[in-house]
Amino acid sequence: MGSFAIGTSEFVIMGLLPEVAHGLAVNEQQVGHLISAYALGVVVGAPVLAMLGSRLTRKALLVSLMLFYALANLASAMVSDYHGAMLARFVSGLPHGAYFGVAALAAASISPLHKRGAAVSAVMMGLTLAMLIGNPLATWLGQILDWRYAFVLVAMIAAVTSVLVYLLLPGGPKPEATSVRHELKAFCKPQIGLLLLIASVGFAGMFCVFSYLAPTLLEVTGASQAWIPAALASFGGGAVLGNIVGGRLFDRFGVRAIGIVLVWSIIVLLAFPLAAQSIGSLLVGIACVGSMIALGPVLQTRLMDIAKGAQTLAAASNHAAFNLANALGPWLGGMAIAAGWGWTATGYVGAATALLGLLVYMAALRGTAMNQAEAVR
Secondary structure (H helix, E strand, O other), X not given: OHHHXXXXXXXXXXXXXXXXXXXXXXXXXXXXXXHHXXXXXXXXXXXXXXXXXXXXXXXXXXXXXXXXXXHHHHHHHHOOOHHHHHHHHHHHHOOHHHHHHHXXXXXXXXXXXXXXXXXXXXXXXXXXXXXXXXXXXXXXHHHXXXXXXXXXXXXXHHHHHHHHHHHHOOOOOOOOOXXXXXXXXXXXXXXXXXXXXXXHHHOHHHHHHHHXXXXXXXXXXXXXXXXXXXXXXXXXXXXXXXHHHHHHHHHHHOOHHHHHHHHHHHHHHHHHHHHXXXXXXXXXXXXXXXXXXXXXXXXXXXXXXXXXXOHHHHHHXXXXXXXXXXXXXXXXXXXXXXXXXXXXXXXXXXXHHHHHHHHHHHHHHHHHHHHHHHHHO
């Protein structure tokens, strides 16, 4: 439920771009900056809150983070102007990464070694179900009532999550005391940095396309506004499938699953501009774009494997990188659109970022192979 609340809050504004723009008296490109403000909050909050909460039990930290999230989203619903909305969305993003990181660690720690990828994808299932159900539902609610009600809904779900985690999750042992310096030293490994870079650029293409899905559907496909929730649900369906497949890909192929998902991402992003020409092909195309979420559990599990001594920080930082992509994608897509390349240019821009992620992955593999060869010598 916690990841469902987070996923709904993070993505719903993308389906309500016209409504939010009208309500705050700004244009749709400026509303895109609200998406980036949330993502920036995740980037800042993930490592900071992970370190500040490292001495709490996972149960206490998860409850605290969800209460924080409920209050921040309630504030998002109550803002009266654009600058207030910008601040509220930034604050809402702060607990996002730490929550996912701690929840993934909790799931992996109680799972068999060969099923850790599936366990992490189970935690992220709430995020993908939010894309499938929560986002279209909140978008519909925002369209018939007011966009602010979408964030009220998120605040209610987050508050209920806090209660349920408090009642149902075992307390667990208190973490061993470690210094911030020790955790940062364990975190600062080249492999970790490369994985986070892959997340930052490899995911950007998905957000580049998805952030401007509503205006693409209206302006390029020529469909009515009533098709927006269906398109969001199609994206969510692809994300649910991709999330499940991603966890199992890692359990079967290990680190090679990263390359598999990135190649798939390049293909579907290059195909999206053509798919956007009709409503039927757009629904299929955006589902394929949603399946790019498979990269999430793959990178999350790999990070937890190699970040000994800084697992919480690394797991949280993966979502910081994920949301750096969430900031980078809309920004790059917005520049392409503003330059007159058209709404479908987001597919080509996204493919370029996925290709960059693939090149980083190949460089990381080569570096690992060279290090292993040196160790053998």
